[in-house]
Amino acid sequence: MNAIAPFKCLLACVTATTMCAMMTACSPSRTPSSDASSTAKRPASTVEVRRGGITPLPSSSTGVQVAPVFSLTTPAKGWFHSTTDQGAYVHAGDVLGTVGDQQVTAPVDGVIETVAQDNDMAADYPLFSIRYGGMSASVDATALLATIDPDQPLTGRFQITDAQGPTDCAAVVNDGVATPPSSAEDTAGSATTAHGTESTRTLQCLFPKDVQARPGQNATVVLTATAVEDALILPVTAVAGRLASGQVSRRDGDSFATVNVKLGASDGTSIIILDGLEEGDMVSATAPNLTPGAQS
Template identity: 75%
Template sequence: MTACSPQSSSADTTSTASGATSTVEVRKGGITPLVSSSTSVQLASLFALTAPVKGWFHATADQGTYVHAGDQLGVIDNQSVTTPVDGVIESVTQDNDVAEHYPLFSIRYGGMSAEVDATAMLTIIGSDQRLAGRFQITDAQGPTDCAAIVDDGAVMPASSEQDTAGSSAGPQGAESTRTLQCLFPKDVQARPGQNAVVVLTAPTIEDALILPVTAVAGRLGSGQVSKRDGDSFTTVNVKLGASDGTSIIILDGLKEGDTVASTAPNLAPGAQS
């Protein structure tokens, strides 16, 4: 959610009369970043295993091999590259000095999945966080833990066919979204086309400064709040962190105990926009 910009020469000096405006206080607490999506069940598409660090990569598994969850497929800079689920290796990059996040293997998982656009969350928390996920198929069993959360954004083309469904890379490789797959355990009864809800969560961030999301205009990195300043409210720019959909982390611009309007700037009745 974003609000329209104030019609003022300075984004941090707009003031409004306090009147009967309700307020909330900046407080410290824990927050578990998450993204939730209503989506559809599909056949799992190819996913990539990427380089965890920059370094010299050497493959120890071959294209066409059926591998099991936890198997080592290669080594980079003395770190093992393992697969999170069973599957068939569709492609392998040649031994090379590769950059971090470079795709090393494409794996085909023989099960169902659901895709989630996690662009906003990953922009805030970074791509190195280990995510967990649960899904619920409408009118079916669940909720159930995802077998794995895998990235669709860097899949190498298979040697015999083009199968990059769900990849976020465009024709020239320009990435506009970060799509993640929740792979379903194979014992889950699911069919392509069924409706599902998927929730992905990152590790909990403790002792953070937080506000309700309803008090903040903006989401991706920066925003504004109406901070109480005596008998009036001043629009203040803030740096934003992760959100759990209810609360959002304030990284800069406010301190613990500050009071702000419970409604985001320009969303209150009578505010300029």
Template identity: 35%
Template sequence: MATVLMVSVLAVTGCSTDTSAKEPQHSNPAATQQESTVTAELRDIVATYSTNTVVQKDGTYAVLTPARASFKPKVKVGDQVKKGDILGMSGDAQLVAAADSKVVFIQASEPDLPENYPVIALRYSGFSLQLKDESPSGLGSVEQLQGAFQIEKGPGPSDCQAIAIASGTESLVADETAAGASPPDQVLSENSETNAFTPEASVRLTTGGLLCLIDKSVPVQLGQQATIVLHGIKRSQVLALPVTAVAGRQAKGKVTLVQNTKSQPVEVGLGISDGSLIEITSGLKAGDQVNSVAPNLDPRGK
């Protein structure tokens, strides 16, 4: 499991000592936090995510439908495809390969599939880095992502050849199969032991996390430690605060609004973050002052 690099900056105040007194006098931390404020300002933000992971081989990635539409495959299981090759059609949208890969799983034609439905899986015969954490979901669509990585005590930094959605397969229990969750004529998959491609009534495609596909010209080794940074969507002149002033990182959070020396907790809507700043989508306006330290820092108090 990848370990997310989460950086929390706490405001630290020193102790003041009166040498004429018998005992040193210490400042009140709570009072100091109340007096220390930051201002909600309009800023440019590029969504950023960073984590540690390890080099793995033969990463399998999925292709999803971009919107609700029909699906028609243009390739078959076992085909070797090149980067950019058309794999199928989701309505009028072309589904393409992220890298030179082998098709290992495919959904048969369907007249109506929902958005983000996994329809094709491909195996990249090279090295990759997997991000299993769900936090990258705030970066935007996978097509918008760019990534770079640094191998510990190794070459780099290097760009990811492509960012793709990691995939796998799982077995269905007998009841699900009997109920028609994945009929025999709907899915083909590759048997990892025999390399044979056969209809599978008891297997379905799963997705989870992201893959950074490493170009084959980059000299890396299986199991090496790496740091990866992803950059996603960019938003200009959006209301933002330092992440250290906000409790919460996705969808909604809380801040302590300071007005006329009075403080009150306020719920705010949250957007993208670059690790230093976070977008405020609702609950505050430009110029509002909030406590520089987030409320409820102890997760048990949330």
């Protein structure tokens, strides 16, 4: 009886070991390949460089203000001759003077506060400062002005919060007075210093005088330049940079390479590619350095 008990115990152990082995063999196993597939990096989404039209337009949510005195500058280098006196009240469209064979006209009604002396002028030299008797709102147009022709006309529309609109701007002009180097006065709100050093370049949308607006109200302003009908464009989300130059991640086989590009104007959704890419190139839909590892 005592000899049989150890044998039964050994038999039970062998049986249990066999069943465990059978259960292990029947259970699904996790192979290295399945682990790799579950953690594999998804390929980055791409967009194609294509040709299309674009209308450059910066927009801004800003405040209503009493329109500051603004300046009219030379459209090009040439001899300036004034036909208007300081203190005169002028109407929109009046000829104020000439630069070479080009006329300088008043964009709105207003009072001439300063007049430059007749002289051989460089481009963008301030000729007249005008006080407009109405309200306005300012827009940061640094990127727009850096990517369009300086003599390109601009238009705009604005919407005052909780008011009627939208309404066309009476005119789009410089924000503040560009002070001539010979002037001894410091003009508040000037976008250009006496040494010609520019910072942020802003423009103001002058409100028509029949629009009811008060300083301090909120407004949204959209400025519009001449449409570009045929250009290489990309979504702005695919480009790192907005002013003059930037970078994209161009697909090169199964990988991406960072490419420097020269940038043109933007409408806030798309941006013009002037150099660095060709039509049909595929680039990452996410700009470089925004999502680590997406452009590897």
